[in-house]
Amino acid sequence: MSLLSNRLKERRTASGLTQAALADQVDVSRKTINTVExxxxxxxxxxxxxxxxxxxxxxxxxxxxTNE
Amino acid sequence: xxxxxxARFLGNFLVAFGFVTVLFVLxxxxxxxxxxxxxLSLFAAAxxxxxxxxxxxxxxxxDAVSAWDEQSKASNQASxxxxxxxxxxVFLVFLLFVLTGEMTADQAFLWLGAPLGIAPALYMVVxxxxxxxx
Numbered sequence: 001m002s003l004l005s006n007r008l009k010e011r012r013t014a015s016g017l018t019q020a021a022l023a024d025q026v027d028v029s030r031k032t033i034n035t036v037e038x039x040x041x042x043x044x045x046x047x048x049x050x051x052x053x054x055x056x057x058x059x060x061x062x063x064x065x066t067n068e
Numbered sequence: 069x070x071x072x073x074x075a076r077f078l079g080n081f082l083v084a085f086g087f088v089t090v091l092f093v094l095x096x097x098x099x100x101x102x103x104x105x106x107x108l109s110l111f112a113a114a115x116x117x118x119x120x121x122x123x124x125x126x127x128x129x130x131d132a133v134s135a136w137d138e139q140s141k142a143s144n145q146a147s148x149x150x151x152x153x154x155x156x157x158v159f160l161v162f163l164l165f166v167l168t169g170e171m172t173a174d175q176a177f178l179w180l181g182a183p184l185g186i187a188p189a190l191y192m193v194v195x196x197x198x199x200x201x202x
Contacts, residue, residue: 028137029070031199041139041200 079117
């Protein structure tokens with residue numbers, strides 16, 4: 001189970017962005033956005049900050065530690 | 069479609085499955101062809117793979133940024149770790165073969181090059197298909 005849960009997909013769709021469009025904004029591949037949304041890949045601090053900035057929210061709003 | 073990522077996938081595919089094709093299909097079909105010829109053909113395949121990637125990057129430089137994003141870099145680093153352990157395992161097997169006389173040390177040395185080059189390429193092929201590399 002991933003240590004991190006996220007609301008990336010929720011915030012992205014609320015912003016009206018596709019995975020590809022968000023990927024272009026933060027200079028990653030669409031597949032990376034997909035794996036982050038599915039909690040398969042844990043983004044770096046830099047990428048997390050870029051995603052939060054692109055979605056006009058905070059990192060804490062996007063990502064949360066899971067209780068294991 | 070990310071052209072650079074696809075070119076990288078094709079290059080890795082060429083190397084990984086080129087070896088399998090040579091070893092299990094072509095070598096039995098053409099037993100009189102020397103091992104060095106097959107080795108050169110694999111080097112040529114790797115060279116073609118590199119050339120294709122260079123062309124892709126030159127033609128679509130913006131694709132290179134996302135093709136080498138942090139997830140792709142993580143997969144690339146993991147491929148080298150995978151390659152290390154593969155070579156370690158193959159080395160131990162070859163060591164046993166050499167000690168028991170099934171293989172000469174020269175043969176073992178030369179054939180050890182194959183997993184050294186193939187394992188990381190194979191890992192990256194799988195990573196691409198799983199959506200972990202571009």
